[in-house]
Amino acid sequence: MKTLFFLFLLLTTPGSRLYAQKDEVPYRRVVAALHLHSNISPNGRTSLQAIASLAGKRGIDALIPADTFLQRWEYGMPPLPGLLRATHYRKCVLKFGPEPYLSLLHKLQTDFPKLTVVPGLEVAPAYRWTGHPAKGNLTLHEPQRHILVLGLENPEDIRRLPVLSNPAVGDVRWKNLLLPALLVAAGVALMFRWPAGLIVVVFGLLWGVDQRPFRRPPEAYTAFSRNGYAAAQHLIDYVNARGGLTVWAHPEASNWQQPQKLYRSVLMQTEPYPESLLETRDYTGFGYFWEGEKIVGSPGGTWDQSLLEYALGKRENPVWAFGELDWSEEGRLGTRMDSVQNVLWVKDATKEAVLDCFRRGRFYCVLQQKGHSLVMSDWTVESGKRLGLAGETVEWIPDAKLRARVAVEEPEGSHTLYVTLVRNGKIWKQFRESKTWRAEIPLPPPAGAGRPDYYRLLVKEEGHSALAANPIFVN
Numbered sequence: 301m302k303t304l305f306f307l308f309l310l311l312t313t314p315g316s317r318l319y320a321q322k323d324e325v326p327y328r329r330v331v332a333a334l335h336l337h338s339n340i341s342p343n344g345r346t347s348l349q350a351i352a353s354l355a356g357k358r359g360i361d362a363l364i365p366a367d368t369f370l371q372r373w374e375y376g377m378p379p380l381p382g383l384l385r386a387t388h389y390r391k392c393v394l395k396f397g398p399e400p401y402l403s404l405l406h407k408l409q410t411d412f413p414k415l416t417v418v419p420g421l422e423v424a425p426a427y428r429w430t431g432h433p434a435k436g437n438l439t440l441h442e443p444q445r446h447i448l449v450l451g452l453e454n455p456e457d458i459r460r461l462p463v464l465s466n467p468a469v470g471d472v473r474w475k476n477l478l479l480p481a482l483l484v485a486a487g488v489a490l491m492f493r494w495p496a497g498l499i500v501v502v503f504g505l506l507w508g509v510d511q512r513p514f515r516r517p518p519e520a521y522t523a524f525s526r527n528g529y530a531a532a533q534h535l536i537d538y539v540n541a542r543g544g545l546t547v548w549a550h551p552e553a554s555n556w557q558q559p560q561k562l563y564r565s566v567l568m569q570t571e572p573y574p575e576s577l578l579e580t581r582d583y584t585g586f587g588y589f590w591e592g593e594k595i596v597g598s599p600g601g602t603w604d605q606s607l608l609e610y611a612l613g614k615r616e617n618p619v620w621a622f623g624e625l626d627w628s629e630e631g632r633l634g635t636r637m638d639s640v641q642n643v644l645w646v647k648d649a650t651k652e653a654v655l656d657c658f659r660r661g662r663f664y665c666v667l668q669q670k671g672h673s674l675v676m677s678d679w680t681v682e683s684g685k686r687l688g689l690a691g692e693t694v695e696w697i698p699d700a701k702l703r704a705r706v707a708v709e710e711p712e713g714s715h716t717l718y719v720t721l722v723r724n725g726k727i728w729k730q731f732r733e734s735k736t737w738r739a740e741i742p743l744p745p746p747a748g749a750g751r752p753d754y755y756r757l758l759v760k761e762e763g764h765s766a767l768a769a770n771p772i773f774v775n
């Protein structure tokens with residue numbers, strides 16, 4: 301019945317009236333909180349139930365946890381990496397079990413029917429080692445280079461996520477075992493005449509054991525090809541093939557740049573990775589808030605470079621800006637569950653609709669601090685009867701115009717809004733306004749023949765809050 305009603309609405313509503321017109325508002329705003337860690341993650345302290353219950357109090361409509369998928373690192377010491385092997389395995393979703401984890405999320409959905417629960421995971425595709433234990437400088441690199449994987453619902457798809465050191469991933473390397481097996485066989489044959497043949501058997505066995513791990517992901521993972529981005533691309537493709545989304549998490553985070561202690565004298569270190577946006581393709585987006593604003597998201601940064609590649613036809617899919625919390629406990633490091641939000645325009649608030657909206661870029665993200673919040677009630681391109689929302693492409697006609705409205709929700713005191721409109725990777729217009737910024741700007745014809753222009757919007761409110769809207773394309 302509901303579907304029929306929407307169909308009726310679609311058929312009877314002219315295109316321009318689909319979006320926030322009079323009393324017909326087929327699109328509704330849904331606030332989504334992304335990237336929260338429950339006590340199933342290594343450092344998480346809060347149960348999923350407690351998270352969901354708090355989400356209701358914080359005005360969150362859609363909850364997308366992103367518990368750590370796998371924290372398992374293996375080190376093999378040369379020259380016998382298979383024999384002299386150490387594994388560090390901490391609690392995570394794989395250890396907990398993908399099936400019971402998904403059941404927990406389903407139960408959460410049943411217990412909190414007003415909340416839309418979308419499954420998510422935080423995944424580090426690959427890592428590498430430098431140094432040597434004997435020198436006291438053994439270092440694990442890039443264990444925090446994270447991709448958020450959203451929307452995978454099949455436990456088997458999760459269990460087999462292609463991640464280095466996931467024991468369920470890869471092919472058994474029979475070829476590598478062939479020579480050791482021959483040696484063992486030869487040793488056994490020798491033993492009939494010469495008891496010392498046992499030595500050959502033992503050598504063969506040790507050689508065989510040294511081939512560990514027997515099951516390995518593609519070479520790109522173990523070789524850390526293209527500085528790890530070949531493995532990341534493989535993971536992105538795997539998730540796409542199974543209907544999920546991928547989001548580069550905190551690409552500028554510098555908190556792991558200095559080596560930190562992992563275990564005794566073993567160190568770990570992760571360099572910021574703003575280049576990840578250009579080194580990979582076909583992912584859905586990146587975390588703009590907290591850790592993607594300055595290098596990736598600033599005008600002309602790697603986000604704009606990726607959008608320009610898309611406009612020029614060098615990249616198949618555009619890249620969207622997400623707000624991610626990286627929350628593990630309310631109030632920790634000043635983070636509240638509503639500190640970073642994604643505001644989506646959806647027709648209904650199902651899990652599928654939320655994922656589809658993310659895939660299409662029909663949302664903006666906002667950072668709010670000290671109770672201040674920015675609300676965007678309009679961000680459209682009007683071109684004749686056609687109205688384009690964030691993530692959409694509209695055809696340019698001479699009276700095409702960009703419309704926007706952003707306001708500070710807090711009515712008290714003075715609030716200055718600094719507005720930046722970015723056109724094709726460059727600052728196009730800037731405004732300074734108090735409390736509410738409203739604009740209706742005529743759009744020039746597209747700059748390049750055969751490629752769309754794009755417009756995106758950044759708003760800052762002095763020291764408190766910030767907002768980033770996903771681009772609208774004009775052809």
Ligand SMILES: [Zn+2]
Nearest residue numbers: 422444446549
């Ligand atoms: Zn992370």
